[in-house]
Amino acid sequence: MTTKQSFITIDGVSKHFGDVIAVDNVSIDIEQGEFFSLLGPSGCGKTTLLRMLAGFESTTSGEIYLDGKAMSEIPPHQRPTNMVFQNYAIFPHLDVSGNIAYGLRKDKLGKVEQTRRVDEALEMVKLPGYGKRRAHELSGGQLQRIALARALVKRPKVLLLDEPLGALDKKLREEMQLELRALQESVGITFIFVTHDQEEALTLSDRVAVMARGEVLQMASPQQLYNRPFNVEVADFIGQMNFFDAEVMDLQDDEALLDVQGLGQLKASAEGEFVQKGASIVVALRPEKLLLSEKGDAGDENTVKGELSTSAYLGSRSHFFVAVDGCEEPIEVAGQDAGFGAGESLQRGGEVWLSWARESLVLLPVT
Amino acid sequence: MKNVSYIDRPNRPLFVYAVLFLAFLYVPVLFLPLFSFNDSQYIAFPIENWTLRWYRDMANNEPMLAALMNSIRVGAVASILSTFLGIFGAKAVTRYRIPGQEPIIAVIMAPLVIPGIILGVALLILINRAGITLSLYTVTLGHILVCVPFAMATLMTRFEGFDKSMEEASADLGENAWWTFWRVTLPMVFPGVLASLLLCFTISFDEFILAFFLGGTDPTLPLYMWGQLRFPQRLPNVLAMGACILLISFFVVFFSQWLVRRDPDSPKSAG
Numbered sequence: 001m002t003t004k005q006s007f008i009t010i011d012g013v014s015k016h017f018g019d020v021i022a023v024d025n026v027s028i029d030i031e032q033g034e035f036f037s038l039l040g041p042s043g044c045g046k047t048t049l050l051r052m053l054a055g056f057e058s059t060t061s062g063e064i065y066l067d068g069k070a071m072s073e074i075p076p077h078q079r080p081t082n083m084v085f086q087n088y089a090i091f092p093h094l095d096v097s098g099n100i101a102y103g104l105r106k107d108k109l110g111k112v113e114q115t116r117r118v119d120e121a122l123e124m125v126k127l128p129g130y131g132k133r134r135a136h137e138l139s140g141g142q143l144q145r146i147a148l149a150r151a152l153v154k155r156p157k158v159l160l161l162d163e164p165l166g167a168l169d170k171k172l173r174e175e176m177q178l179e180l181r182a183l184q185e186s187v188g189i190t191f192i193f194v195t196h197d198q199e200e201a202l203t204l205s206d207r208v209a210v211m212a213r214g215e216v217l218q219m220a221s222p223q224q225l226y227n228r229p230f231n232v233e234v235a236d237f238i239g240q241m242n243f244f245d246a247e248v249m250d251l252q253d254d255e256a257l258l259d260v261q262g263l264g265q266l267k268a269s270a271e272g273e274f275v276q277k278g279a280s281i282v283v284a285l286r287p288e289k290l291l292l293s294e295k296g297d298a299g300d301e302n303t304v305k306g307e308l309s310t311s312a313y314l315g316s317r318s319h320f321f322v323a324v325d326g327c328e329e330p331i332e333v334a335g336q337d338a339g340f341g342a343g344e345s346l347q348r349g350g351e352v353w354l355s356w357a358r359e360s361l362v363l364l365p366v367t
Numbered sequence: 368m369k370n371v372s373y374i375d376r377p378n379r380p381l382f383v384y385a386v387l388f389l390a391f392l393y394v395p396v397l398f399l400p401l402f403s404f405n406d407s408q409y410i411a412f413p414i415e416n417w418t419l420r421w422y423r424d425m426a427n428n429e430p431m432l433a434a435l436m437n438s439i440r441v442g443a444v445a446s447i448l449s450t451f452l453g454i455f456g457a458k459a460v461t462r463y464r465i466p467g468q469e470p471i472i473a474v475i476m477a478p479l480v481i482p483g484i485i486l487g488v489a490l491l492i493l494i495n496r497a498g499i500t501l502s503l504y505t506v507t508l509g510h511i512l513v514c515v516p517f518a519m520a521t522l523m524t525r526f527e528g529f530d531k532s533m534e535e536a537s538a539d540l541g542e543n544a545w546w547t548f549w550r551v552t553l554p555m556v557f558p559g560v561l562a563s564l565l566l567c568f569t570i571s572f573d574e575f576i577l578a579f580f581l582g583g584t585d586p587t588l589p590l591y592m593w594g595q596l597r598f599p600q601r602l603p604n605v606l607a608m609g610a611c612i613l614l615i616s617f618f619v620v621f622f623s624q625w626l627v628r629r630d631p632d633s634p635k636s637a638g
Binding site for chain 1: 530532533535536537538539540541542543546550551554555557
């Protein structure tokens with residue numbers, strides 16, 4: 001066995017359930033103290049991967065190293081990981097103190113020390129004095145905190161979180177996200193967080209692995225994922241995105257001349273090996289990188305004329321859909337300018353202009 | 368229109384039907400305690416004098432008390448052993464992927480549908496061939512056979528009713544399978560265990576056919592009562608005993624229902 005440099009190394013791990021490949025040759029390195037998220041739609045293998053880290057599922061092939069030790073032969077109860085379950089799994093036959101102290105039996109702490117540790121944990125999750133309550137007397141958010149306290153009181157090397165905020169309402173979820181992040185920074189424990197909510201993953205994580213069909217599509221920081229996605233699938237999954245088919249007309253140094261469907265001929269910086277002369281590619285543009293106006297300069301290559309088809313009011317902002325000749329689907333634009341009256345003056349069917357900065361264009365390979 | 372929702376509107380024919388149904392079920396049963404207070408050996412109306420003497424007699428009726436004790440002993444052992452087997456059986460079929468699981472469950476549940484008389488004859492032949500003397504032990508064995516399916520059925524719903532992640536959480540918090548069973552699984556299925564114990568005891572307590580075939584010289588209570596029916600003068604004693612058992616059964620059932628309702632995470636009381 002080779003000594004591994006990273007704190008956690010997932011080395012070519014696969015998991016097959018019969019003919020179904022849940023996780024397909026995944027390799028990830030995670031550093032100590034990192035907040036790492038596994039993001040993907042349901043059935044993408046993220047939970048299976050987490051359960052393999054906890055030891056509830058065996059690996060079909062590959063190996064997981066934690067702090068330099070191979071984990072495959074180590075049963076869940078001997079691993080230095082603790083988990084926050086999706087449904088919290090708070091024991092209903094024990095009170096809150098009993099739940100939190102559950103994992104401390106083998107530490108033989110003595111009554112005073114144990115009580116102190118439990119109180120400390122309750123303090124940490126901001127539920128002091130809740131020790132005597134039972135699970136059925138607590139709200140979802142409180143159960144969530146107890147589950148966190150119960151896992152953290154064990155002082156694990158790694159905390160595994162399986163969609164822990166999924167069952168909470170939006171406001172509470174956003175509150176818990178901030179708290180979770182603050183908590184992780186204060187305890188300094190490595191968090192591995194599974195979620196299907198891309199906003200949540202972007203808000204919380206140091207790094208995110210986007211998964212689909214058991215594979216990791218891209219592993220990067222939230223900023224990189226958002227601004228420089230690897231391919232159409234990642235770009236589509238993270239936030240809103242407009243896609244345009246394009247062809248590379250010419251390539252000079254780092255600059256490509258593109259013929260983009262609906263947008264016309266544009267110049268863009270050529271990043272990636274797939275940008276070859278004559279190649280078909282996809283150009284992506286975020287709705288908030290587009291500027292909507294009633295007048296435009298037809299001579300500017302980064303401008304296009306269209307017709308306003310519909311708008312969607314989202315409270316803090318509005319999204320407009322603009323039909324452009326040559327594009328099959330209307331282009332989505334975020335109404336970002338308050339001075340523009342959130343588009344109220346715009347008429348459906350009215351002429352509008354879209355413009356963007358050249359750096360906002362993202363070039364992606366055709367899938 | 369009165370302010371009553373559609374579903375709450377009174378329905379007279381249905382009400383009459385319900386009353387008739389309950390009467391049909393319980394009136395015959397209630398004759399038993401009624402005539403146990405009758406100061407005549409003959410079961411006939413009108414009841415002329417009331418008495419407690421059958422109850423006093425019963426307290427001094429050694430053979431009857433012995434039979435009662437036999438039944439309690441057989442019932443206690445049979446219910447405890449059946450529940451014990453049921454816990455492990457139910458855990459095995461609900462928690463592990465076993466090859467041939469469906470046939471295994473079918474075989475365990477089979478005594479439910481095999482006629483008692485067939486089971487009795489078959490066991491009698493087997494036990495005779497094995498050269499085992501018929502006694503309360505053989506009755507107990509027979510009772511375990513018929514009780515295990517009930518224990519399994521009761522406990523399987525309980526095992527299926529609670530989330531597997533509870534056991535995973537226990538493993539995750541550092542407890543091995545043994546401690547997980549004692550600290551999480553058993554406490555969580557405990558209402559089911561209690562229900563199984565009560566159910567198996569009741570089944571064993573009034574089981575007649577197997578006790579008849581497999582019993583030795585010590586009769587269980589149903590056998591004893593059956594025997595007493597041949598002597599008209601002893602019938603009131605049987606009625607008094609029957610009334611007592613009815614009363615106790617009522618409290619046992621009431622108690623077990625109360626246990627199930629009191630339990631906050633029971634699937635039945637869940638929201």
